[in-house]
Amino acid sequence: MTVETIHRLWDDLSDFDVSQSVAAAAHLMAALCGASNAWNGTWAGAIRLADATCLDPLQGWRVGAVQALHAIEPHPDEGHFKEILRVWDRREIDPSFLLPMRGVGTFRTYSFRRELPAEWFASDFYARHYGSVGTHDAVFVAFPLNDDCESHFGFYSTRTFTDEEIALLAYALRGIKWFHRQLLLGCGLLLASTPLTxxxxxxxxxxxxxxxxxxxxxxxxxxxxxxxxxxxxxxxxxxxxxxxxxxxxxxxxxx
Structure with missing residues (x-):
């Protein structure tokens, strides 16, 4: 995928009506999965709760919405990913949960194979939630909209992502602040007083x-x-x- 192709992808996104944010996100994830040889992609909107305690290693962050490009059987919709989020909400801290905490509030990428120790890939958590469905590596791109709201795209591969692929994903997602905002608005995570059901x-x-x-x-x-x-x-x-x-x-x- 060239820079020009990415710019055309941005143009494609602007052609979607505001009521078509789910379809637009799927279009974006499909294009970027193809460009990075990823087998699946996700989008998640994260918010920080005001009542977080200083003892919370996740600093009050919760995932308020999630969308997967491909459902993973036998779970319907995003059930597989929501199972991971239920562990997150119970604060059963896995080392992978601490990766997005690094540099909160800044645009950033983080990935499993670059940043987690080799022993993590032998853990029960990795085997159950990632290895069992064929995920060898995952890379994430985080875009903060304000101090308490972030947009995270994730991509999952059967092999290790290259530095070039990670740079491509970062570039493609860095230049569309308006789209991150639109996705978060659509879930009531940016301006709404309470997330939408x-x-x-x-x-x-x-x-x-x-x-x-x-x-x-x-x-x-x-x-x-x-x-x-x-x-x-x-x-x-x-x-x-x-x-x-x-x-x-x-x-x-x-x-």
Whole structure:
């Protein structure tokens, strides 16, 4: 993948409507997996909770949303990756969990084979969560949006990533701050007072298409009153009073 190809990929992303963030992220991950010989990719939105204690080695960070390019059987959707996150939330600290803590708040890359000791690859944790599905190495690119919110892309390979591949991934993800912001907005992780529920995220995507509430209700198979409750909750969490104000958050997302 050349620099020009990466720039065309950025152009592709800008052609997706704001309601198509899931599809846009999948398009980006598929392109970068192909360019780096990775078999799978993930995106995760991370937030830092205000009530973190000084004894927390993960500094209050939680993963508020995750999207995988390819589901891993037998887990539906992102179940395999969410299993790892449940261990994270229980604070059962694995050495791999400490990698993203290095340089928090800065743009950075981190990877398994470059930064974890050889004995980690003989651990039960690696065998269960990575080796069992064919992951030999993983590399991550972290983009901070503010002190308490970061966007992380992960790529998984059956071999060790080269320095050139890691540099390519970093370059491709460094120049699209607007897109990282859009992904985090879509999950309610950047401006919302409370992260959106999975149903609210689905309703939000429909709201951004300008679909009326009755159409949202039909699409989701729920009562119109229930759809209205979800819309009201979304507005409250984002601190807006109308769909126009909600849309403006995306329209003003440049930079």
């Amino acid at each position: 999975s149903t609210e995220r689905e309703v939000l995507q429909l709201l951004l298409t300008k679909a009326p509430e009755k159409e949202i209700a039909r699409n989701k198979g729920i009562a119109a009153s229930t759809a209205h409750q979800h819309v009201t909750s979304i507005f409250r969490k984002f601190g807006v009073r109308s769909r126009a104000e909600l849309m403006s958050l995306w329209l003003n997302s440049g930079g």
